[in-house]
Amino acid sequence: MSQRLDGKVAIVTGAGQGVGRGIVLAFAAEGAHCVIADFNEETGQQVVREAEALGTKASFVQCDVTNRASVDATVAHAVDTFGGVDVLVNNAQRAPYQPTPLLDHTDEIVDLCFDTGFRGTFYFMQAAYPHLKESKGRIINIGSASGLEGSRGMGAYGAAKEAIRSISKTAAREWGRDGINVNILCPLANSPGVGKLMEADPGFEKRVTSSQPIGRIGDCVDDIGPVAVFLASEDSRYVTGHTLPADGGSYIVR
Secondary structure: OOOOOOOOEEEEEOOOOHHHHHHHHHHHHOOOEEEEEEOOHHHHHHHHHHHHOOOOOEEEEEOOOOOHHHHHHHHHHHHHHHOOOOEEEEOOOOOOOOOEOHHHOOHHHHHHHHHHHHHHHHHHHHHHHHHHHHHOOEEEEEOOHHHHHOOOOEHHHHHHHHHHHHHHHHHHHHHHHHOOEEEEEEEOEOOHHHHHHHHHOOOHHHHHHHOOOOOOOEOHHHHHHHHHHHHHOHHHOOOOOOEEEEOOOOOOOO
């Protein structure tokens, strides 16, 4: 059976855990070589070992997504190590794990969400563009229902995610004729971040799953990974500028 991403080169940010790790392992299972870009070397190197155990090549880069030079160096590492870039997944994003009302938002909270989320995504899109143009590649930017629906206590985080969605749609229009498809994936999965939200808000899981058609929080590898594989593969060649929730129906577009 042929692998859908055989020989493709993917950069995945925030790949040391959670959704990023799930996407790397799904990509590796489909034959992609992965650059794991993360700030935490210990967890990042563990994901390298897990990916390589699936029979592909992987490499870790310690990356600060808020620093343009660090981002540029990560893209250069992918090109030098694997020969190019076919897929870029912008997953890195930090946020307060304690829901915070708008009136209690500080400059530090806003800066954290926008610097690690929007700014990091923007830097990577610019840095990877010439290589993605050459490969007719794919960009998958991670959004969130917190932005789509305006979740309570998640104002800056949701706003940063909507800013990411906005530049993704702009890039889809501007770069489509260059052969680059750009889509937004909005996952709900049992990541460390969601785990911390559940610790801070014991009623979170019940509220989410009680009204959700499928009735559970997703798995990063088995539920989110395959959706990212679709967006990274030739199967999605006619899909761009699209927002795709992978959340068990938690957010159904009206």
